[in-house]
Amino acid sequence: MRLFFCNIIFLLVILPAVSAAGPGSKNNQSGVSHGVEGLSPELRKLLQKEMQALQNGMMEIIPAYISGDWSKIDNIALKMKNSFILRQALTDKQKHELHSVLPETFIKLDQQFHYLSGMLSHVAKNKKQELVGFYFSKLGESCVGCHEQFATHKFPALSKKPSEEKHEH
Numbered sequence: 490m491r492l493f494f495c496n497i498i499f500l501l502v503i504l505p506a507v508s509a510a511g512p513g514s515k516n517n518q519s520g521v522s523h524g525v526e527g528l529s530p531e532l533r534k535l536l537q538k539e540m541q542a543l544q545n546g547m548m549e550i551i552p553a554y555i556s557g558d559w560s561k562i563d564n565i566a567l568k569m570k571n572s573f574i575l576r577q578a579l580t581d582k583q584k585h586e587l588h589s590v591l592p593e594t595f596i597k598l599d600q601q602f603h604y605l606s607g608m609l610s611h612v613a614k615n616k617k618q619e620l621v622g623f624y625f626s627k628l629g630e631s632c633v634g635c636h637e638q639f640a641t642h643k644f645p646a647l648s649k650k651p652s653e654e655k656h657e658h
Contacts, residue, residue: 527590542573566610598635
């Protein structure tokens with residue numbers, strides 16, 4: 490439980506910074522585009538709105554969790570699983586664009602996020618307090634992992650420096 494509260498505090502500090510992320514991404518070390526910059530301006534704007542909605546959802550879960558409002562968590566997590574904006578607003582052309590421009594790694598991370606959101610919804614519906622904390626924490630880790638790979642230009646603190654990549658004692 491102590492680890493969960495440490496994760497909550499971490500998320501309270503990191504999520505406001507994460508929301509400022511635009512959908513663009515480059516690997517800062519190599520300058521190689523990961524595909525997000527290749528999206529049309531309209532699609533980038535939708536993606537940015539989606540990221541903001543996801544942050545808002547994550548932030549709404551915290552007071553719901555500490556007050557035991559399982560139905561609110563279930564509702565929010567289900568919206569996150571089904572996407573707040575993207576799935577409802579995309580045209581067929583934009584869906585094709587997403588799948589042809591974004592790298593497979595990005596798509597897999599997105600699928601993992603939606604799976605975790607579904608699991609959070611499920612455990613909240615079943616009032617499994619400890620598992621709600623676990624899946625909420627995993628969602629936060631999922632966000633950070635994706636931003637670490639695709640948004641270090643927006644979040645330089647998440648960029649791994651060469652000295653950090655080698656583990657030495």
